[in-house]
Amino acid sequence: MKPRIVKANQGTTKLATADKFVGKVLHDQIFVPEDPSRLRVSRVTFTPGGRTNWHSHAVGQVLYVLSGVGRYQLDGEAVQEILAGDTVIIPPNARHWHGAAPDQMMCHLALSESDDTGAATDWLEPVSEAAYTAPTA
Numbered sequence: 001m002k003p004r005i006v007k008a009n010q011g012t013t014k015l016a017t018a019d020k021f022v023g024k025v026l027h028d029q030i031f032v033p034e035d036p037s038r039l040r041v042s043r044v045t046f047t048p049g050g051r052t053n054w055h056s057h058a059v060g061q062v063l064y065v066l067s068g069v070g071r072y073q074l075d076g077e078a079v080q081e082i083l084a085g086d087t088v089i090i091p092p093n094a095r096h097w098h099g100a101a102p103d104q105m106m107c108h109l110a111l112s113e114s115d116d117t118g119a120a121t122d123w124l125e126p127v128s129e130a131a132y133t134a135p136t137a
């Protein structure tokens with residue numbers, strides 16, 4: 001890991017892949033793991049209706065909402081609204097999803113690490129329209 005500043009005009013915004021997300025979702029890579037760090041940081045922008053599939057993280061995840069209005073659900077719990085400035089702390093191996101509100105965008109930083117075996121995120125099935133549009137808690 002060498003000291004440097006990665007300038008904002010570096011890198012390319014990518015469209016998130018349809019096998020892991022529903023709707024139009026934009027991904028900007030902020031940091032990928034560099035030995036000895038296992039940290040991965042992404043900025044993810046979900047357009048209205050956009051969301052992740054159900055998934056889990058081997059050692060958990062922290063989300064920091066930068067802008068907009070979003071939704072988050074831990075399996076077995078009600079959907080929760082998340083707003084700019086909110087921090088979502090997701091424990092290891094917990095099934096969940098996150099995304100925009102149905103009618104507003106949401107942008108978050110996603111911070112996660114891999115475990116000792118290199119495992120990081122386990123991607124599962126899409127979030128159904130019924131689950132996504134359920135009333136928020």
Ligand code: MN
Nearest residue numbers: 055057061098
């Ligand atoms: Mn997650």
